[in-house]
Amino acid sequence: MKRFIRRKFEAWLILLAAKILEGRNVHRSPVVSRRDNNKMYGMAEELEDIAGRINNKYK
Structure with missing residues (x-):
């Protein structure tokens, strides 16, 4: 139960x-470059995939 x-x-x-990173994805940000913005969006997707695998015990 503890592991669950x-x-x-x-x-x-x-x-x-992932939600924090995804929330940063804007069309034009005066602070974040377009390249970094795109990377953060990709990271959010990767983190969601990792969380799904953890939830399913890597099945």
Whole structure:
């Protein structure tokens, strides 16, 4: 049971990080370059994939 809770919590934290990065994706940002903006969007997708694999015990 402890591993189940830990796995779900870690997946939730990774999804939270993905949401933060995804929220930064804007068309024109005066602070973030277009290249970095695109990378952050890609990172968000990768983090969501990782969280899904953690939730499913890498099946």
